[in-house]
Each structure stands twice: as C-alpha cells, then as structure tokens.
Amino acid sequence: MYIFGTDKEKHIIKLFRRGDASAMDCLYSEYADYLTAVCARYIPDDDELKDVLQESFIKIFSKIEKFNYRGNGSLRAWITRIVINESLLCIRKKKNSPFINIEKEPPDIQDEDPEIGNLNEEVLTNMIRLLPDGYRTVFNLFVIEGKSHKEIAKILNIKADSSASQFYKAKKQLAKMIKDYRLKQE
Template sequence: MGTLTGDIERTLVEQARNGDRTAMKQIYDCYSRYLAATCSRYIPNEGDLRDVLQDSFVKIFSSLDKFDYRGEGSLKAWMRQITVNEALKLIRKRKRSDTVEYKWDLPDKEEEEEPDVGKVPPEAIQRMIQALPEGYRTVLNLYVFEQKSHKEIAELMGISESTSASQLHRARAILSRQIRDYMKRMEATL
C-alpha cells in the first residue's frame, strides 16, 4: 500500500478514533513501511528502529483525537512528524549517556565540487548516511529530508545553531568523500 485517498483516509481516522482495530490495522499496513524508511534515516539499528516505530504507532493511535484532517496527505505528514520526533527522543536520550567522541578523517580543504550522486544506487547512499556518527546523521536528515533550519535543528537537538551548521558541513564532507571512494571502486571493477 502507499497513501490512502482523502475519503478513505478520513473514514479510517474516524473509525480508529473510535477504537476500531481493523481501521488501525489498515492505517498501519498502509504507512508502516514509509514510516520505517523515515525512521531508518535516523536510527540505523534494526532493533531500535522497531522500538521507535512501535512507540510511534502507539503515540499515533493514542493521539488521533488531536489530529486535524487537512486534506489528502495530512495524516501521512502528521505520522511522519511523530515518527521523527520519537527517533529524536531516542537520540537525545542516548546523547545524555553517550560520551564517545568521533574522529573522522576530514579533508583539510573543501572539495571543489560535490560528486554526482546520480551514479550511486540509493541503497549505497542510505548505507553511507547510516554509517555517519549519530549527530551528523541526525542533522543531515533534519536539514535535507525534513527541511528544518539550523535554528529549528538546534532547538530539537539541544545544540547551538553553529554546531548544527558544523555537523551538516562535516556530514556532507564525509559523504562526498565516501561517494567519491565508492565511484572509484566501481570504476576499478569495470
């Protein structure tokens, strides 16, 4: 399943609000893969991803009375935001107990141009993003996929705007290097 049409979506939301488990299952079946993919951008560990996804659906179904239907796609967007927030909650929780410093071999100077990512399979890029340190990965996802500003990211993550900008810059530098390395390896096999 993909996205529900407006009338069906609205009907299922109303039924789910009234405790209809069949409607809840239909909503879950329709959106769980999409929300899992969204969550995987933040949480690369499959066990943690399942936990966050479960917590997200619990929150979604227990908060349906707060959902305001605004047209087709509004349910999907609302559920995505809850899922991202649940992923960020886990990341913040870990951050409080995680004191590991990441040392990445960053280039001394910025590369002239970014590599052509169109030549790299999306799965490979996803793996590269998942391999980034958690802070870099989270900032990159919030900035690129959720289109948050550095100010919004700073508020969500409890960091400064300059830290957000720095982590985004470093994430992009690491990804650029990894993409170039990937392309060199692929060219060498031809």
C-alpha cells in the same frame, strides 16, 4: 492513496472514529514501510529502529483521536512528525552526546559536495545511516526535513554554528563514501 474513490487517509480516520478494529491494521499496512524508511534515516541500529517504531505506533494509536484531519496528506505528515520526534528522543537518551566536538577536525575528506547522480536510493540511505549520530541527525533535519540551522539548534539544544558544522562534516564524509563506493563499482 485513494480507495474506492475516496481519500485513504480520510477512510482510515473514519475507521478510528467509529472504533473499527481494522483501523490500526489499515494504518499500519498503509504507512509501515514509509515510516520505517523515515526512522532508518535517524536510527542506524535495526533493533533500536524497531523499538522507536513500536513507540511511535503506540503514540500514533493512542493519540489519533486528537488528530485533526486537514485534507489529503495531513495524516501522513502527522505520523511522520511523530516518528521523527521519537527518533530524536531516542538519540537524546543515549548516554553520550551524538554531537562530535566541533573543535576537532573531521576525518580526511574531500572539500566538495557529494555528487549523488544516479546513485541507488537504498545505497544512499545506507550511507547516510553510516554517518556518526550527530552528522546524520543534522543532515536529515537540514536536507530532508528542510529545517534551518537555527531551528535544528533549538530542536537539539545546540548552537546554530554547531548544527552548521555538523552538516558540513556530514556532507564531506558522505562525499567521501560516495566516491569510495563509485571506485569499488568500477
């Protein structure tokens, strides 16, 4: 994260402030892989993911002059928030609600927490991408982003109980996927 003894984020911001043509390339090369991974947790379709990332980078580049650098990590946090917000916007734009009716029972799945143990990060990410939209969205916001069900409810315009239900169902479906994966590996 440090280049020539300085904070890379601060260096990137300085490039933008000076109007340096390399600023966009520098930011992109530093964060593209990370932001792709963030977006992939929410958007399972690769074409849609590319669209969301493109919109995110457009927003980042067009609003970076308003960004207020607050120390190491603040740029990464800011651009991550933009990608998450663009991902959620994409999910909301879909014609059908991504949230499964909570009146229905989830598929036949274990009543246990998923045991990830030494599961490869890429395998786990791919399993999360296979969850239905509502499950995946709530799971990411709760587990990865650390949001409460009340906060998730406000973000997604649903009830907190619906968020909790979606998380419960996501966790159970993920447990089944992990169990099935391990059985195939034996």
